[in-house]
Amino acid sequence: MNDLANHGASRTSATSRFPAHPIVGFAGTSFKHEHLPAILAEGKLEGFFEVHAENYMGAGGPPHDALTRIRRDHPVSLHGVCMSIGGPQPIDKTHLKRFKALVDRYEPALVSEHLAWSTHDTTFFNDLLPLPYTPATLARVADHIDEVQAAIGRPILLENPSTYVVFPESTMCETGFIREIARRTGCGLLLDVSNVFVSATNHGYSPLAYLAAFPLDQVGEIHLAGHARQTDDEGDLLLIDSHDCPVADAVWKLYDLVIGRCGPRPTLIEWDSEIPDWPVLRAEAAAAQTILDRHADAVAQERIRASH
Amino acid sequence: MRPIEPGWPGGSGPDSSFPEMFARALLDPDRETPPVVAGPHGKAAAKRYNVYRNNVTVSLINALAAIFPATQRITGIEFFRAMARFHVRATPPGSPLLFEYGRDFPDFIERYEHAQSLPWMSDVARIERAWLDAYHASDAEPLTPQAFGSIPPEHLGDTVLLPHPATRIVRSRYPAVTIFSANRGSDPVGQIEAADPEDALVTRPKLEVAVRQLPSGGAVFLTHLMSGEPLGAAASAAMADSSTFDLPANIAGVLAAGAFSDFKFGG
Numbered sequence: 044m045n046d047l048a049n050h051g052a053s054r055t056s057a058t059s060r061f062p063a064h065p066i067v068g069f070a071g072t073s074f075k076h077e078h079l080p081a082i083l084a085e086g087k088l089e090g091f092f093e094v095h096a097e098n099y100m101g102a103g104g105p106p107h108d109a110l111t112r113i114r115r116d117h118p119v120s121l122h123g124v125c126m127s128i129g130g131p132q133p134i135d136k137t138h139l140k141r142f143k144a145l146v147d148r149y150e151p152a153l154v155s156e157h158l159a160w161s162t163h164d165t166t167f168f169n170d171l172l173p174l175p176y177t178p179a180t181l182a183r184v185a186d187h188i189d190e191v192q193a194a195i196g197r198p199i200l201l202e203n204p205s206t207y208v209v210f211p212e213s214t215m216c217e218t219g220f221i222r223e224i225a226r227r228t229g230c231g232l233l234l235d236v237s238n239v240f241v242s243a244t245n246h247g248y249s250p251l252a253y254l255a256a257f258p259l260d261q262v263g264e265i266h267l268a269g270h271a272r273q274t275d276d277e278g279d280l281l282l283i284d285s286h287d288c289p290v291a292d293a294v295w296k297l298y299d300l301v302i303g304r305c306g307p308r309p310t311l312i313e314w315d316s317e318i319p320d321w322p323v324l325r326a327e328a329a330a331a332q333t334i335l336d337r338h339a340d341a342v343a344q345e346r347i348r349a350s351h
Numbered sequence: 352m353r354p355i356e357p358g359w360p361g362g363s364g365p366d367s368s369f370p371e372m373f374a375r376a377l378l379d380p381d382r383e384t385p386p387v388v389a390g391p392h393g394k395a396a397a398k399r400y401n402v403y404r405n406n407v408t409v410s411l412i413n414a415l416a417a418i419f420p421a422t423q424r425i426t427g428i429e430f431f432r433a434m435a436r437f438h439v440r441a442t443p444p445g446s447p448l449l450f451e452y453g454r455d456f457p458d459f460i461e462r463y464e465h466a467q468s469l470p471w472m473s474d475v476a477r478i479e480r481a482w483l484d485a486y487h488a489s490d491a492e493p494l495t496p497q498a499f500g501s502i503p504p505e506h507l508g509d510t511v512l513l514p515h516p517a518t519r520i521v522r523s524r525y526p527a528v529t530i531f532s533a534n535r536g537s538d539p540v541g542q543i544e545a546a547d548p549e550d551a552l553v554t555r556p557k558l559e560v561a562v563r564q565l566p567s568g569g570a571v572f573l574t575h576l577m578s579g580e581p582l583g584a585a586a587s588a589a590m591a592d593s594s595t596f597d598l599p600a601n602i603a604g605v606l607a608a609g610a611f612s613d614f615k616f617g618g
Contacts, residue, residue: 097448101487102488102490102516103488103489103490105486105558107490125447131370132370135447161447163371164374165445166374166443166444166445167445168374168377169410169411169414169444169449170403170407172370172373173388174369175369207400207403208389208399208400209389209391210369210389211387211389212387247391247392273398275390275395275398275399276394276397276399279394283402
């Protein structure tokens, strides 16, 4: 297993403010403030919580209080949404400083960002926007990831995007682009299986072919989320990465296949809109945990057989 | 088109222009689909590109709705979203921190032609924006009445109070605090009888944001204190502003609200 991409537990050091918690082999959920009382009432849970870094970039107040309470009992995954790594503009130094401060403060088990851009000039678009895949964009994305990793002093996981358009100027396929980024920067990968399914449907390729070409050994985390259905200009199905409903059956099947191939990896149920009551979200994570546990057992049996 | 900055590494490459082309039409529905994008296998890209347009516009409208829930409750959802859409297109965020967004929205509401019959609404929005500032402000222990009581009487006039990081004042010519409070929650809004001007004091001494109506002269008193003037000078300004200004009651009120974090002597 790639040590850069898969930390065994929450990071700790001699000056740690929080205990280490294991994250390998566990499922987790997005952390939403409205769930805090229900989560605290259940006491310590097995599993992890993921937060969007930008929501904790205020100076103080309830967000930091809530995240501190969550972090005390659980591993936390810090998921950056706005670093705009995929754009040609230089990384926003102020934003990077805020990001580093969160990494230092909460000692997250996982740190991730997106292969996308969200800011152009001074306008922040609040969406994960796509980029062409060329040697020139590759060089720039690699530089940006080098800069982020140098600033925070540890590797990040880079997430594959869900996309709706293609760029005719692209000269590389997405999996080739991502593989080369990981090779050049030493970053790990966050494989969003839902994004694979959404993009494959939208662009008319096989999700299995995409996964076969994806460097699964670099995967340090997996995302699963619900999607919505629309149609494109030709009236064909266009899937929208909406994060507002349960994970689809087809995505669960792909996920099962991925875990069968690369072994248990920390797996997050993302749910960011139309947020359900805590038990619904917890049940989605339990479904992922069941798949993780089944494959963990299979790996263990394999080892026992091999040792006899 | 904006010239490409020579300082960007690889700035002469063909990729440098894709965000410029892609971004220009995101907030402008009258522009054509940018020619840098396409559908796969020769398919059209109009509806596909519109997914991004929709994500951007709707998510930013949602951000405003989350920051200004009482304002939305007053106008109704449809009115609010139409108003917010105009604002999002004219003034998109300049920071990736969405909790900083909407600072220009109250002024926009004040000018918005369809909101002219609700002249107090921009002040309700100003209280909501101040509420979110207080929510995210730095943590600090509030100055307690006991600590304040330890100040020797002969020093009171020269005492300068240090504002708590969360403290905000919103002045209004309308009963903005009453309207804000009635619409901020989910309880039914009854008949609002208030008609007099109301100034708001927004504080967050611990984790809960509180919005109070200031008594007569209170806003002038607090504004002077927060700008660093000593207690004596602030009290004089408040008494000049309001003949009914009650100094002991105002001091007790601001301390109970947790509006200050410390004090020092000598203005």
